[in-house]
Amino acid sequence: MTSLSRRSLLRGSVAAAGLLSLAACRSAAESGDGAAASAGPRRGGTLSLATTIDYTPSLLFAQSANTLVQRLVFNTLTRYDDQLRPQPELATSWQPAADGRSITFKLRDDVLFHDGRKFTADDVIFAVKNLQNPVRSAQLRSTAATVTEFRKNGDHELTLELAHPVSNLFDLFEFMIITDSATVEDAVAGKQLIGTGPFRYGKRTPGSSITFTRNEKYWNPGRPYLDGVEIRVIPQADSLVSSLKTGQSHLSYHVPGKDLAGLKGSGQFQLRPYDTGSGAYYIGVNVSAEQVKDKRVRQAISWAVDRERLVQQALGGYGLPSAAPWPKSSPAYSDANATHYRHDPAKARELLKEAGVSGLTLPFAHSNTPDGTAIAQILQHDLKQVGIETELQPTDSPTMQKQLISQTMPALWTLSHGFAQLHPATLAVSAYPFNEAKNSSHFSSPGYTDIVQRAWKRPDSDSAEAKALYQQVTDTLLDEAFVIDLAIGGQIEVAGTKVHGATLNKFNYLNLDDAYLTV
Structure with missing residues (x-):
C-alpha cells in the first residue's frame, strides 16, 4: 500500500456498525467451521480453553506467553x-x-x-x-x-x-x-480485572484455572454468545491433549507440534494455522558473554542449525524456515533474507576455526513447555555436530519473560518472539530481543540505532525508501547474529467441532465476541 493510500484509509471516517465481525483478525489457512455452524450462532454454554502456561498478572501490559485474557476483559x-x-x-x-x-x-x-x-x-x-x-x-x-x-x-x-x-x-x-x-494496580496484582470487554473476571486459582462470565451490558449488540469462559492450566502436554480428546477442553493454542497431525487426522478437531507470523522461533545470544563476543561464533551457530528439521519435528510441519524474522506478509520479507543461512555444518566449523574457538560449552536456556523443550533438544544436537556443547537450562515461561526484560539471559537461549507481523519498525523499537536502545542480548551499535530510528520515524511503512531501511535492519541482524531466527510460525488453533468463531488479533489476544458452541 502506498503512503497516499494508507493516509486515505486512515483518514476515512469509518462507521463501527457492520465492521466489527470483519475486524476480527484471524489469518487461518483452514477455516471451515463445518455444517454444524450453518444454523447460525447459538447462545449459551461455557467454553473451556486449555493452556500449558499460567496467567501472570504482572505481565498484563506486556506481550508475553499468556495473552489469552486481555481481549476477554478489555477492548x-x-x-x-x-x-x-x-x-x-x-x-x-x-x-x-x-x-x-x-x-x-x-x-x-x-x-x-x-x-x-x-x-x-x-x-x-x-x-x-x-x-x-x-x-x-x-x-x-x-x-x-x-x-x-x-x-x-x-x-x-x-x-x-x-x-x-x-x-x-x-x-x-x-x-x-x-x-x-482506579483498579489498575489491583489488576497487575491479580486481585481483579475491570474493563469494557465481553466477559467479566470471575475467579482465579493460580496454577489451575481462571474463569469469566458474560458481560450483560457489553456494547456490541447481542454479544457475546457464550455464558462464560474457563481457561484451564494443564502444564503436561499429554494431559492437555487428553483433555481435548475427552471433551473436557474445547479449544487450545498450545498443543505440541508432535501431536498436531494425529489430532487433525482423527476427524474430531479443526486445526487453524494463523499466518500472521506472531510466533517466530529464535536463538538469542548474549553478546556480553566472552565465548560469543566474536560474531563469527554467532554466525557459526546460525549455519549449524537445521531449520527444516526443526519445523518438521518440533512444529509438526507448521512454519516457515527462515533466518530473518519477517513473515511473508511483511514488506520487509524477501526469499534471499529468509535463506541467508542454510544448514551448513562445514561452514560453521570453518567460522569457528577462523575465530580460534574449540571445545566450546555454553549454557542454553529454554522454556520448559513441551515445544520449548523439543526445540532446545534439536538445537543442542545440531550445535554438537559442529563442536559446540550446550548445557540445557529448562525455565518456566514467566521467569524467562522477566529475564528478557531485565537482560539477564545466559549466553544462549531459545524462545519465540512476536512484533515482526506488524509494521516492521515495531520489531526493532519494541521487541525485547531486537530493541535498538536496550535489548536482551546487550547488543548496541550506532549504525543499527540510526537505521531503526529512521525507519520508525517515517510516516509510511511500505514506500521504497522504507523498504530500503528495513533491508538495512535485516542486513544488520543477519551479520551481527545477536538474534538468530529459526522459523516463522503463528499460533495453531486446535478446536473441537463444537467450537465456532474464536479469533486472535495480531498480538494473540483471544477474541470471543462471536464465538459459540454447538450441541
Missing part, C-alpha cells in the same frame, strides 16, 4: 484486519494530520466498564500514560512515549499530539488495552 481503540487495515473498536473514526504529528479520535459513547462507569476520553489518556510508565514493561512504550499532549473535545473526542511521526502508530492501538484507572 482496544482499534483492531487490524488481515491486511493491517485498522478497524473500529472503542474508536469509531480517526483523522490523522497531514504531517503525521497528531491524530483525532471519535469514541463510542455507549460503552460501560464492568463496574458501571462510562468510558470516556480520559480512559484513553490513562491507557497511553499507563504504557509510558516503565514499570509496565510494555514493549510498545517507545511508541506510546511519542504522545506528548492530549486535547479533549468533550468526553468522546480526543486528539493525540506526537513528538514526531511514527510508522507504527496503529500497532500501539492494537496493543493498548483500555483499563480502569
Whole structure:
C-alpha cells in the first residue's frame, strides 16, 4: 500500500456498525467451521480453553506467553484486519494530520466498564500514560512515549499530539488495552480485572484455572454468545491433549507440534494455522558473554542449525524456515533474507576455526513447555555436530519473560518472539530481543540505532525508501547474529467441532465476541 493510500484509509471516517465481525483478525489457512455452524450462532454454554502456561498478572501490559485474557476483559481503540487495515473498536473514526504529528479520535459513547462507569476520553489518556510508565514493561512504550499532549473535545473526542511521526502508530492501538484507572494496580496484582470487554473476571486459582462470565451490558449488540469462559492450566502436554480428546477442553493454542497431525487426522478437531507470523522461533545470544563476543561464533551457530528439521519435528510441519524474522506478509520479507543461512555444518566449523574457538560449552536456556523443550533438544544436537556443547537450562515461561526484560539471559537461549507481523519498525523499537536502545542480548551499535530510528520515524511503512531501511535492519541482524531466527510460525488453533468463531488479533489476544458452541 502506498503512503497516499494508507493516509486515505486512515483518514476515512469509518462507521463501527457492520465492521466489527470483519475486524476480527484471524489469518487461518483452514477455516471451515463445518455444517454444524450453518444454523447460525447459538447462545449459551461455557467454553473451556486449555493452556500449558499460567496467567501472570504482572505481565498484563506486556506481550508475553499468556495473552489469552486481555481481549476477554478489555477492548482496544482499534483492531487490524488481515491486511493491517485498522478497524473500529472503542474508536469509531480517526483523522490523522497531514504531517503525521497528531491524530483525532471519535469514541463510542455507549460503552460501560464492568463496574458501571462510562468510558470516556480520559480512559484513553490513562491507557497511553499507563504504557509510558516503565514499570509496565510494555514493549510498545517507545511508541506510546511519542504522545506528548492530549486535547479533549468533550468526553468522546480526543486528539493525540506526537513528538514526531511514527510508522507504527496503529500497532500501539492494537496493543493498548483500555483499563480502569482506579483498579489498575489491583489488576497487575491479580486481585481483579475491570474493563469494557465481553466477559467479566470471575475467579482465579493460580496454577489451575481462571474463569469469566458474560458481560450483560457489553456494547456490541447481542454479544457475546457464550455464558462464560474457563481457561484451564494443564502444564503436561499429554494431559492437555487428553483433555481435548475427552471433551473436557474445547479449544487450545498450545498443543505440541508432535501431536498436531494425529489430532487433525482423527476427524474430531479443526486445526487453524494463523499466518500472521506472531510466533517466530529464535536463538538469542548474549553478546556480553566472552565465548560469543566474536560474531563469527554467532554466525557459526546460525549455519549449524537445521531449520527444516526443526519445523518438521518440533512444529509438526507448521512454519516457515527462515533466518530473518519477517513473515511473508511483511514488506520487509524477501526469499534471499529468509535463506541467508542454510544448514551448513562445514561452514560453521570453518567460522569457528577462523575465530580460534574449540571445545566450546555454553549454557542454553529454554522454556520448559513441551515445544520449548523439543526445540532446545534439536538445537543442542545440531550445535554438537559442529563442536559446540550446550548445557540445557529448562525455565518456566514467566521467569524467562522477566529475564528478557531485565537482560539477564545466559549466553544462549531459545524462545519465540512476536512484533515482526506488524509494521516492521515495531520489531526493532519494541521487541525485547531486537530493541535498538536496550535489548536482551546487550547488543548496541550506532549504525543499527540510526537505521531503526529512521525507519520508525517515517510516516509510511511500505514506500521504497522504507523498504530500503528495513533491508538495512535485516542486513544488520543477519551479520551481527545477536538474534538468530529459526522459523516463522503463528499460533495453531486446535478446536473441537463444537467450537465456532474464536479469533486472535495480531498480538494473540483471544477474541470471543462471536464465538459459540454447538450441541
